[in-house]
Amino acid sequence: MIKARGITKSYGTLEVLKSIDLDVAKGEIVSIVGASGAGKTTLLQIIGTLDKADAGTVSLNNQEISKLSNNKLSDFRNKNIGFVFQFHQLLPEFTALENVMIPALIAKEKDSVVQKRAKELLDMMGLSGRLQHKPNELSGGEKQRVAVARALVNNPAVILADEPSGSLDTENKEELHKLFFKLRDAFGQTFVVVTHDENLAAITDRTIYMKDGEIIENPTATNPIP
Secondary structure (H helix, E strand, C coil): CEEEEEEEEEECCEEEEEEEEEEECCCCEEEEECCCCCCHHHHHHHHCCCCCCCEEEEEECCEEHHHCCHHHHHHHHHHHEEEECCCCCCCCCCCHHHHHHHHHHHCCCCHHHHHHHHHHHHHHCCCHHHCCCCHHHCCHHHHHHHHHHHHHCCCCCEEEEECCCCCCCHHHHHHHHHHHHHHHHHHCCEEEEECCCHHHHHHCCEEEEEECCEEEECCCCCCCCC
């Protein structure tokens, strides 16, 4: 599913990633943990094509994305990678339904098809009664579930999540964590999650530990889907 080889990244004289190798199998839910400054988010952004490595390669579903042009990269990202961020990143002027639809509309899918899928996803999230509510009318947990639905609307190969439960209370954290596994069971979805949440890390299929720009512990994949 994901194969990263020799990923390095520096900002000035600060070496953030030091020749990282990483494999993630289809259907895995993988957590990446480590202290602040370990390089977790930088690695996630490079895998997600939001940032470029100084050296090394990244492949997703046997497509080497590190060599794509900017236009092709943008299209590939939209269709193959879903993102969930700590603070939702919902557009405040749009309803929950519209926020979920946006990535598929950017991909130029038919409006009626997109709307149907967005409604189905929001129903799966328990939000069928909140379709026309704007973000400022939703709770923190509801916003994050809208963000997850948005990440799924193009049926991406992988979901990349950066501290997805970091802004949630205990109850909503637990619900979000359960949701990831529900989605994996329903869609065979692959998740790579950067987190400081020990409870989430403990229940993922594999926990990768980073320190000072290096992977210091990387167990063997335990739950790949053929």
